[in-house]
Amino acid sequence: MPGAAPVKAVVMGASWGGLNAYSSVLASLPEGFPAAIMLVQHQNASTENRLAWLLARYSRLPVVAPEDKERIRPGHVYVAPPGYHMLVDVDETIALSMYRAVHFSRPSIDELFFSAGHVYGKGVIGVILTGANEDGSEGLDYIRRRGGLTLAQSPQSSEAPAMPEAAITKGSVREVLDLERIGPYLAEFLIGLRDEKTEHPGRR
Amino acid sequence: MEPQPAISDEQVQVEDIEIRLLLEAIYQLYGYDFRSYSPASMRRRIMHRLTMSGFSTVLEMTDRVLRDRQFFVVLLNDLTVNVTEMFRDPEFYKAFREEVVPVLKTFPFIKIWHAGCSTGEEIYSMAILLEEEGLYERAMLYATDIDKNVLAAAKKGIYPIHAFKQYTDNYRRAGGRQSLSDYATARYDSVIMEQRLKRNIVFADHDLATDQVFGEMHVILCRNVLIYFDRPLQQRVFKLFGESLDMGGFLCLGTKESLRFSGNEESFDVVNRPLRIFRKRQMRPNA
Numbered sequence: 191m192p193g194a195a196p197v198k199a200v201v202m203g204a205s206w207g208g209l210n211a212y213s214s215v216l217a218s219l220p221e222g223f224p225a226a227i228m229l230v231q232h233q234n235a236s237t238e239n240r241l242a243w244l245l246a247r248y249s250r251l252p253v254v255a256p257e258d259k260e261r262i263r264p265g266h267v268y269v270a271p272p273g274y275h276m277l278v279d280v281d282e283t284i285a286l287s288m289y290r291a292v293h294f295s296r297p298s299i300d301e302l303f304f305s306a307g308h309v310y311g312k313g314v315i316g317v318i319l320t321g322a323n324e325d326g327s328e329g330l331d332y333i334r335r336r337g338g339l340t341l342a343q344s345p346q347s348s349e350a351p352a353m354p355e356a357a358i359t360k361g362s363v364r365e366v367l368d369l370e371r372i373g374p375y376l377a378e379f380l381i382g383l384r385d386e387k388t389e390h391p392g393r394r
Numbered sequence: 395m396e397p398q399p400a401i402s403d404e405q406v407q408v409e410d411i412e413i414r415l416l417l418e419a420i421y422q423l424y425g426y427d428f429r430s431y432s433p434a435s436m437r438r439r440i441m442h443r444l445t446m447s448g449f450s451t452v453l454e455m456t457d458r459v460l461r462d463r464q465f466f467v468v469l470l471n472d473l474t475v476n477v478t479e480m481f482r483d484p485e486f487y488k489a490f491r492e493e494v495v496p497v498l499k500t501f502p503f504i505k506i507w508h509a510g511c512s513t514g515e516e517i518y519s520m521a522i523l524l525e526e527e528g529l530y531e532r533a534m535l536y537a538t539d540i541d542k543n544v545l546a547a548a549k550k551g552i553y554p555i556h557a558f559k560q561y562t563d564n565y566r567r568a569g570g571r572q573s574l575s576d577y578a579t580a581r582y583d584s585v586i587m588e589q590r591l592k593r594n595i596v597f598a599d600h601d602l603a604t605d606q607v608f609g610e611m612h613v614i615l616c617r618n619v620l621i622y623f624d625r626p627l628q629q630r631v632f633k634l635f636g637e638s639l640d641m642g643g644f645l646c647l648g649t650k651e652s653l654r655f656s657g658n659e660e661s662f663d664v665v666n667r668p669l670r671i672f673r674k675r676q677m678r679p680n681a
């Protein structure tokens with residue numbers, strides 16, 4: 191895709207079955223992955239961010255339990271803390287918020303996706319994974335309308351198909367992929383783009 | 395359903411300008427200054443209100459804000475984010491008992507400032523903790539917030555009974571020594587905090603963005619307020635806290651808030667990093 195804006199972030203959302211899905215996606219991303227990864231998993235409030243610990247075991251990329259105002263860096267994985275919405279702020283830092291739950295969830299996928307679509311425009315990829323409610327489909331549609339690429343885990347490869355189905359029905363999704371294809375797809379898409387740029391410096 | 399059309403960078407930029415105009419209007423007419431709040435978080439809350447109230451543009455909503463004080467009160471409630479609970483992050487209160495209280499016991503008089511106290515659950519939690527540690531008698535609690543509506547609720551100290559189950563659980567995990575129901579009376583579907591817990595609490599409105607130092611505190615709790623501010627405003631507030639704290643006084647932040655970006659980290663020692671308890675350095679004679 192020559193001339194495309196560089197992808198700065200991949201934002202992902204899941205609820206039921208999310209731990210499995212995330213460990214599978216992260217396990218297939220190579221070191222030096224050129225974009226930041228931000229993910230939301232529906233869970234109960236707690237002071238600790240245990241999911242970040244768990245996912246670190248599957249990921250070659252550093253996994254971060256972010257603080258408020260932390261700078262978003264490429265090749266890092268940011269896990270939304272339980273009890274807080276995680277947003278992308280205009281200066282590409284993390285903004286945490288305790289605003290009301292969306293679809294009964296804090297963190298909510300929509301909150302992350304809307305803010306990422308706002309700040310990154312074409313430079314973001316949104317991914318909806320397995321889950322049991324409709325959180326994320328509005329936000330994913332916003333990413334689509336802003337020109338970002340949108341993906342969903344195929345309902346048949348999802349432990350809970352409701353979330354990807356809701357996004358697909360809404361017409362927000364550009365590519366539907368089986369779980370084991372998502373990581374490799376992201377790696378090819380992003381690293382492919384990067385190679386093209388370095389091979390033809392100065393070309394549009 | 396027709397797919398919704400694309401949204402260009404220009405459209406987003408226009409919306410950002412409209413948001414800035416709205417915040418300017420609020421500041422000029424009502425005196426609340428949200429202009430240095432985290433833009434991402436502000437935008438989400440404004441857009442939420444826009445959708446809920448059925449406006450098609452922020453400009454249209456601004457027009458309403460300028461003409462209708464009732465509507466502004468509704469919007470204000472969205473902008474301030476008042477979510478709170480009793481003994482939120484029980485581990486924090488436990489650490490406070492274990493690591494801060496022993497120091498406070500050596501003071502003849504204790505002044506504690508709750509900045510951004512919301513509807514008061516945090517203050518009553520602290521009052522209970524101090525009572526159980528035998529410190530309440532010599533303590534003064536200053537409870538402040540920008541939002542007069544939540545302060546009024548804090549003064550009343552009446553909470554829905556359904557929330558109390560969670561609070562009871564928090565209280566136990568926070569190291570509570572009695573039963574939370576010893577400190578409140580149930581009436582219909584509400585719970586009323588005991589009058590005696592209020593005797594050393596002062597409520598006042600105070601805006602961290604524009605108001606001044608609140609002098610000589612031994613402890614400042616400002617939990618889950620700074621996340622709504624942008625970095626420059628955070629820095630202003632950290633400076634204010636530095637000046638309002640006594641030497642050796644404690645600063646307690648929300649568990650996701652950091653001194654790292656405050657530009658003032660070196661004035662504080664870490665007491666408990668994961669639970670965000672810091673202590674203002676004692677002045678050392680020049681070496």
Ligand SMILES: C[S@@+](CC[C@H](N)C(=O)[O-])C[C@H]1O[C@@H](n2cnc3c(N)ncnc32)[C@H](O)[C@@H]1O
Nearest residue numbers: 474478510512539540541601602603617618619
């Ligand atoms: C999420 S609540 C935190 C309540 C409590 N400290 C806790 O941690 O549970 C945030 C509070 O900060 C208040 N606030 C927002 N901006 C403020 C300002 N500029 N000055 C003082 N309080 C402010 C809001 O009105 C709200 O009550």
